[in-house]
Amino acid sequence: MSEILKLTQKLTSFRDKRDWQQFHNPKDLAIALSIESAELLEAFLWKSPDQVSIEKIREELADVLAYALLLAHECKLDITEIVSAKIEKNGIKYPIATAKGNAKKYNET
Amino acid sequence: MSEILKLTQKLTSFRDKRDWQQFHNPKDLAIALSIESAELLEAFLWKSPDQVSIEKIREELADVLAYALLLAHECKLDITEIVSAKIEKNGIKYPIATAKGNAKKYNET
């Protein structure tokens, strides 16, 4: 079994033992993901790079990933497949020639 | 090589061809992750479950995962390891006996 699938099973098993699947509709999972990514961002707030706690990043990034995996599971999306497809799509949106060394969004002038 | 590592290599290869590693400091990666999770949330805004576009979820969840993988890479964090450690930690924070069928946060009364 793939490692992503194994992680997802650990997460759904944790959830099911607590009868939490009833709360895990896609909308609330997306809200939870958004909240966790803000908590991750808090690791950097008012701080210079050397003041940031790697432990805080570790904890909050784990939460972000947990909800991302649960949402993918709920929506029957394959993570390897959707990320690979997006990379390909972005290759067209941001051709190397024009995007090189330039962080502008494709619709920014 | 593991599938997460393979995905991460696709992402860093895409980035390096565009000389974007100069922008990818952890703080801006965390900001980007937060922005993408808000775009994901937009799929659900003002909508009932049957109105939500799975295509929009697919696209935005892929972006969320891409930045999560890039941030993990930048911070030298192993995704399988940090998510597994968090599940274990949450097992202590939310014992089955008290958490069953109850979505309250551990510090909520």
Added chain:
Amino acid sequence: MSEILKLTQKLTSFRDKRDWQQFHNPKDLAIALSIESAELLEAFLWKSPDQVSIEKIREELADVLAYALLLAHECKLDITEIVSAKIEKNGIKYPIATAKGNAKKYNET
């Protein structure tokens, strides 16, 4: 003096007494605003409307507004003016005839 100006002065006075203006660059203020809006969102997570705590909304919405006022102050933006201008702009983007009873974004089909 206008009430918005008075509130802003209370906020900057609070801040200056603590020597916090050194941390209040626009980027970190925008990050703080984003974090507070996620904490506000947490009031609704996994909850039906009747389970939501008005006290939590009250607290977090106050934080959101505080950072919004501080960011406006830092960027020398007049709140009444920018919100009024945006309403006018949105009147063109969302004409009553086509937008009536329809929550779709102007670029959504």
Added chain:
Amino acid sequence: MSEILKLTQKLTSFRDKRDWQQFHNPKDLAIALSIESAELLEAFLWKSPDQVSIEKIREELADVLAYALLLAHECKLDITEIVSAKIEKNGIKYPIATAKGNAKKYNET
């Protein structure tokens, strides 16, 4: 009439002409606020301070404030009152003596 009340009335009038009050439940308003604060944050992404567009800040901060006012209206909260109360509360949480020049959160060591 106070300027905040006037702004709120402009916003609810805009909304009511489009029959959008049906979508404006507190949960979706809080989601919208969170999305707009992420769009505001996008003004700063991958950018040094001198590259930030004040026009983008202006636009997105206006959206943040619009949803904050609409949510306050929906929840019957008085903005001047809740922000003033929060400032007072924070005065206790962050006494000048210990908070001076120190951006640490009250529960951070």
